[in-house]
Amino acid sequence: MTLTSAVATAPRRQSRRGASFRDAGPPVALVVIFGIFAALSPQFRSVDNVQNIVDAAAVLAVVTSGITFVLMMGSIDLSAAGVMGASALTVSLLVANNRNDNDYGLLGIGAAVLLGCAFGCLSGLALVLLKVPSFMATLGVSAIGLGVATLMFAGVQPNITDTMLESWAIERFLGFSYLAWIAAACILVGWLIQRYTRLGRYAFAIGGAEEVLTLSGVRVKPYKVAVFTLAGAFYGLGGVMVTSQLGAGLVQAGDGYDFSAITAAVVGGTLLTGGRGGILHSAVGVLLVMVLTNGLVQVGVSPYWQGGVEGLIVVAAVAAAVIPQRRRNQVVK
Amino acid sequence: MKSSATIISLSLMAAVLAGCTEEAGGDNAAAESGSCESADVRLVGQVRNESNPYEASWLAGGDAFAQSVGLKQERLTYDGDSTKQQEQISQILAGDTKCLVMNVLPNGDSDTAPIVKGADSAGAYLVTQWNKPADLKPADHKTWLSHITYNGVESGQQIGDALATAIGGSGGIIALQGVLDTAAAKDRFAGLEASLAKNTGVKLLDQQAANFSRAEALTVTKTLLTKHGDNVKGIWAANDDMALGALEALQQAGKAGKVAVVGIDAVPDAVGAVQKGDMTATVSSDGTWQGGIGLAIGYCVATGKLKAADIAADNRAFFAKQFLVTKDNAAGFATPKTNPADFECANVFNRVAGPLT
Numbered sequence: 084m085t086l087t088s089a090v091a092t093a094p095r096r097q098s099r100r101g102a103s104f105r106d107a108g109p110p111v112a113l114v115v116i117f118g119i120f121a122a123l124s125p126q127f128r129s130v131d132n133v134q135n136i137v138d139a140a141a142v143l144a145v146v147t148s149g150i151t152f153v154l155m156m157g158s159i160d161l162s163a164a165g166v167m168g169a170s171a172l173t174v175s176l177l178v179a180n181n182r183n184d185n186d187y188g189l190l191g192i193g194a195a196v197l198l199g200c201a202f203g204c205l206s207g208l209a210l211v212l213l214k215v216p217s218f219m220a221t222l223g224v225s226a227i228g229l230g231v232a233t234l235m236f237a238g239v240q241p242n243i244t245d246t247m248l249e250s251w252a253i254e255r256f257l258g259f260s261y262l263a264w265i266a267a268a269c270i271l272v273g274w275l276i277q278r279y280t281r282l283g284r285y286a287f288a289i290g291g292a293e294e295v296l297t298l299s300g301v302r303v304k305p306y307k308v309a310v311f312t313l314a315g316a317f318y319g320l321g322g323v324m325v326t327s328q329l330g331a332g333l334v335q336a337g338d339g340y341d342f343s344a345i346t347a348a349v350v351g352g353t354l355l356t357g358g359r360g361g362i363l364h365s366a367v368g369v370l371l372v373m374v375l376t377n378g379l380v381q382v383g384v385s386p387y388w389q390g391g392v393e394g395l396i397v398v399a400a401v402a403a404a405v406i407p408q409r410r411r412n413q414v415v416k
Numbered sequence: 417m418k419s420s421a422t423i424i425s426l427s428l429m430a431a432v433l434a435g436c437t438e439e440a441g442g443d444n445a446a447a448e449s450g451s452c453e454s455a456d457v458r459l460v461g462q463v464r465n466e467s468n469p470y471e472a473s474w475l476a477g478g479d480a481f482a483q484s485v486g487l488k489q490e491r492l493t494y495d496g497d498s499t500k501q502q503e504q505i506s507q508i509l510a511g512d513t514k515c516l517v518m519n520v521l522p523n524g525d526s527d528t529a530p531i532v533k534g535a536d537s538a539g540a541y542l543v544t545q546w547n548k549p550a551d552l553k554p555a556d557h558k559t560w561l562s563h564i565t566y567n568g569v570e571s572g573q574q575i576g577d578a579l580a581t582a583i584g585g586s587g588g589i590i591a592l593q594g595v596l597d598t599a600a601a602k603d604r605f606a607g608l609e610a611s612l613a614k615n616t617g618v619k620l621l622d623q624q625a626a627n628f629s630r631a632e633a634l635t636v637t638k639t640l641l642t643k644h645g646d647n648v649k650g651i652w653a654a655n656d657d658m659a660l661g662a663l664e665a666l667q668q669a670g671k672a673g674k675v676a677v678v679g680i681d682a683v684p685d686a687v688g689a690v691q692k693g694d695m696t697a698t699v700s701s702d703g704t705w706q707g708g709i710g711l712a713i714g715y716c717v718a719t720g721k722l723k724a725a726d727i728a729a730d731n732r733a734f735f736a737k738q739f740l741v742t743k744d745n746a747a748g749f750a751t752p753k754t755n756p757a758d759f760e761c762a763n764v765f766n767r768v769a770g771p772l773t
Contacts, residue, residue: 132642138668139635233465238472240685253668260668329630330664331685334467338629380639386625387596 109352109367112400113374120378127381130258137259140373141266142324144366146337147344147351148273149317151365152283152310154348157290157357158210158217160311163318163344165228166202167337170195170322172235175332178245188247196319202228203315207308221311225341232334241332251327262324269317273362276313286310290357347372350400371400450720452515454485457718459711460508460518462492462501469683470703471521473752477707478519480754485715498523505531509538515718516540519710522547525599532560541718543710547599554732561713561724563733564706565772568600571699572607572654574740575678577615578697579650582676586617587649590640592662594628594654601628604654604680621647626658633661634668641669650676656686656698663694682741682749691746700739704752705767708759709736716761730771737767 121128146163153160176182177191185191202224209220243249251261277283285306288296296303318337325336345355351368353360375396379389461478463471475491482489492508494501501523508516518540522528528548535542536557544554545564554560579589591608594601605623612620621644626633633653641648651666653659659679666672673694679686682700689695716722741749757763 126643129642132639135638135642139638229467233467236467238466238469238476240469240683242685252664325631328634328664328668329661330667331630331660333630335629336631338631376635377639380622380624380636381643383622386593386623389625 124381141262144266144369146321147347147365149314150344162221162224163341164337165225166318167322168232169228170319171326171336172232172332175241180241182241199315199319203312207311211304452718457515460490464496473703474707477704481708513538513540517714541714567735568603569607572604573611576608576611579678580615582696583649588621588647589650591623592626592653592658630657630661633658637662637665653679656681656683712759721761731765733772734768737769
């Protein structure tokens, strides 16, 4: 047991060396980009707009929190879109809505999150038991999720009338919407899991050196399944939050979130190779991406240019963030 | 030993091939004469997916027509995947194509050519909608009976005008565009520009792409509302999903009811919003009619009630009539249903609004 924990903490200790310098990249990029936009546009630096950026970042932050654990482990997860779609339809059909007489409120929300867990668990089991690479396993689970969502959709869009769920997107506390606070809570919970639980520490260790961990007698499989299940819970909640924002359950609720979450995590300094980064890095990445999309609109960049400009800045930001690592002779794939 | 096996397999192959050509030839002959018994007609409706109300209503319209002639529609969905669409078409065409009628929504312009080619050589009656390359014309084909689409410039202008009226002829508006490289997005925006040229008091403050998505429209609208504040009097959206996203954004910004919103497509939620007065206007292409009409045209030709050669050139590729939905007439669009008279062989081209050039 002592050996196990020593091995488990080893990669973390290693990654901490020189952390201050390396981890500074994304936050510095965030401050610089924010500064540039603020200088260019008075509307951008208004309080209203900062609230707007934080509100808009809420869903992406929750989804990215989930995906970060998977990426830390060195796996990839493309199931967000499908899981969010299924969860969005589930929650919209379980809370008060225009399709049926259900009115389960919080229970319905809980069910949607649990469904997300189940989908995550499925991805994890396919990975460890059937040895399907996580890329394919999660892509498949995404398709299953979309299929389930389409079945529940059945041609008529469920609109929610549940006042509590609707209020999440509208009501504000200290200037920010409830959704933003929920996202903040998710980041906090994610950080606590990452920092203080065995699950979080093993996720890092699996990404850093899975062989070493296995050789020292740790059964990594249950932890892998648990990480995917945890990620699924975050996607499930993400689907609920989109439903709250849009006031309706959409099959397409999670469209694009899989790749924007991976982008945000990577921009924030979580490496696709695993073993690096973490929840707080990802949170910075999410803010960076949101500041960028919002800022380009605020300074009036033509929509025909935005996609390209955004991609260029993301690549530049990631390149700047990995400058300190370039000297370490790492192979980049 | 080896050579004899080769000979046998070669001759087998030759026999199979010969059989194929013979069969195909027979089909062609039947196709031209259009002498199918009503009960032998096979009706196929193909759309992207059933997870959006518009395409679901399309298939429902196809079912309604099929039922009216005592048949059943085969419903195909390809999840917006061009490869899957082609596979489904080849599968259908590999079966009995003698009295086959297909009403197809091609995924994109480039997907239409192989579908037309397949249907032509199998002698299957085909009606396509929305997407086709400009140089590919039904009139040059025997069994590609018609291509139906809608004038996006017209609908973009209609809602632009409705928006201008709603804000009293003067004030700032913002525009939410669709996927920028699609014809629908380009045409509809061109329509808005035409409307702006006419309504000189209306000023376009900003235009952003929200990719036809409700979620993206929500975020973009919130951003634009903080950028332009109370100057925004109206929101023009290139489809209803984006208009509904904009409505949510207005609600979250505490501006519900203070800004006029228009969209296109007449999805049920948007029609409901127009009825309640939350939205000013939308435009309906009548999805249930689209689902039925393609099958009806094919059915009429297959059973000989209509001759392909007699269809006027202007009816082989046309813009169909679309309807501006406002508070006054929204109730009629809230429960879309088909009118059997629209599908009678003498009336199938009644909704031609103009030839597609």
